[in-house]
Amino acid sequence: MVRAKATATARGTATRARKTQTEKKPATASKAKTATRTAKKEHKEDQVPDIEDLLRPERLTISSSSSDEDKSTRGKATAQSKSVKPEKQADSQHDDAVDKLRIDLLTWFDENRRLLPWRGDRAGDYLGKSLAEVPEDARETPRRVDPYETWVSEIMLQQTRVETVIDYFTKWMKRFPTPQALAEASPDEVNASWAGLGYYRRARNLHAGAQRVTEEFDGKLPSEVADLLKVQGIGAYTAGAIASIAFGRAVPLVDGNVIRVFARLFAVGAEAKAPSLIKGCWSLAASLVDPKRPGDFNQALMELGATICKPRGAACEACPVRSCCRAYALDPTQVHEYPLKAKAKVLPVQTYAVGLVKRSSQRPDGKGADEFLVCRRPSTGLLAGQWEFLMARSATTSPTMPKRRSLVNDALKALDETIAPCRSCITEATREDRGLHEHTFSHLQHRLLIEKISLPSDRCATCKTSNENTSVDREDEVKIVDDISQDEVQVVSEGASAKDTAPASSEVTWMTLGELQERGMTASTSKCLILAEELEAKPTKAKARKPKTGTSTKKRKADGPASEKDSKQQQLRMTAFFSNGSKSKSSE
């Protein structure tokens, strides 16, 4: 109750755009202040800055140096120092403040930056950890980083957690060490290396970009923002990042972290996605970027946002630029209220009945293995080119079990009979409801109702014969087509013929778990598999999670099968908390 009120008041303080909300609040001490401020909005001295203030960054000031006094004095000190300064003084004060901000931020970054492969830090136990946690004797000078590495890392880091990216990045650089190597790779290799990271367009753009760089820029990334912007997949942010980090150009960049940091530094009561705020941040970033170490400055800003100035629970006590932070000066307990949260969008929901068809099969090498029926998504659109289980769109959000079955049946019928499992093998006993998985994309939500169909190992007569006749072409990297023909052996060897036989949308085939993993699985696909097979979820690093699953919670029906992986929580590991002490025998 109390908390709710405090939050509401802070929001009131933070925004004038939502005045109506403020007016409804019961009068409290800080509310009174808000009201006064709102009243003298037309005053230039208005101490709560607004978007316009951001566009005039000379407003940056340092609060009194003894910023650790109690709230009220701090608030007052800032208010005074901010409001009644003549223009000239304000200018010089602004310069000082900017210098201090740069120095503080860079000093902090030098000491506390995280060790990351794309910053030239060598692989080892300390990757992902802050430099401050690394013992002196284990520190190494980072190697030189190629602009291509910066490029790859920046693309991967979009919408994706650093912890997740580390592994993908390392693997990626091994597989495609140069833009040329990437340009020559097949789309499927690229796709497979990206699988699981989400936002697959990024991979396609990176691939296309590498080809462009190879053809047009002689295999070297251009160093100017204007040229960089010509490369596919490089937008304002990535261009700024590459130009400043890899080429030392004093250009700004703004990402979600930077927006948050700025919104708090200047206590701007705007929604994080508000175009005016984003625009303001760009011009502010341009005026603040350190001319001598632009790359480090930009990374420091983002790092601050990622490790200290977090969306929830800002660690203000550890913040190097706290003394310039207006949100902190206003109310240290409400820093996290900036920027304002956007109203939660209601995403359109698409419901699918998923058929996870599993059969045990005799591989050409004589070993038995479980295979899954997988389809490939069309090469454009959502999750383009990714493999998934049989999906049938449902018109209703909660189809009943019989309805789901008939949807899956229809999908099976639509399959080419050379691929589809023999229908007489699918009986009531082979079908099992494995619950629901919800996956949130940036613009829509998938509800996947998963049904597992395990084809019996002792097959019916038709299957038996077909199984003996099965010939498989395993050589072809991508288009593996099992041909289970009822009548005669028919070898489908090349993609062209596969396309002819497959249903309109895409290719369909049987794959073992290993093959599926090799080609890469999307977050949803692996989740379906985990739910269906009760597999152990892949061990992930501390807090690492599937990229941008958003609110990916699964609910299980009351009568669903019980399995530990099904719970809503993610189990953390000790290594996330306790650092690695070197094990020396002489230790006490």
Place this chain on the structure above:
Amino acid sequence: MIECRLAEASVLKKIVEALKDLVTDAAFEFSENGLQLQAMDSSHVSLCYLQLLSTGFEHFRCDKESSLGVSLPNLAKVLKCANNDDTLTLKAKDEPDVISLVFESKKQDCIKDFDMKLMDLEQEQLAIPDTEYKSKVTIPADEFRRIIADLQVLGDTCKITAEKAGVRFAVEGDVGKANITLKPGEAADEEGGKSVNIDVEEAVELRFALRYLNYFAKATPLAESVELSMSKDVPLLVEYKMGEIGAIQYYLAPKIDEEDEE
């Protein structure tokens, strides 16, 4: 060389029983101050830390710091051969490749001598940070074991909430849900020490896998009471203090909600 004697083999028996389900291979680190063991379970979700002080032994000698890697399930089997009231002596040479266990009956009329081969263990040791926990709860050890066992009936994740008014263990599963609340008892209450003691500076609520708590509860015979220490976003510390000889501590990483920021 190493030579240390315990008046009762049962102590080590119980200790090994309390560890062997959680960790299979672990290294006993002997030093002049005593011996300690730190190990994580195979999935690195929990960590156990055993500390035995030299003063708790009847006789303790360690000339050179050594690390003795043993298979705990095998050690448990060997210890089963000892009677609870046998005296137990551990012996090892410098740079040992075996550890000797000698069990002597109280009347000195039976002496059993076992040698166990040691293993080379390259285990990573974690630095355990000193944490000021925001809430500490002491409850009778058997009560804790009971709670964990009861809750496992319904689910696999337990939400522990420590507040000034009491500590709550909650679980929600397919079958249903359960809440067990313990309120602080009067310290003077009946046969001393057997009550719940709650020291909460800040209410804390965390979720943990019951499976591991259940492993921890295997240490129940070692102590009257168990202390649970929690702070937001850090592992739970479950500590069994064994009088003057030392303590066994378990750390367990929490589970977090999967929905989170960008």
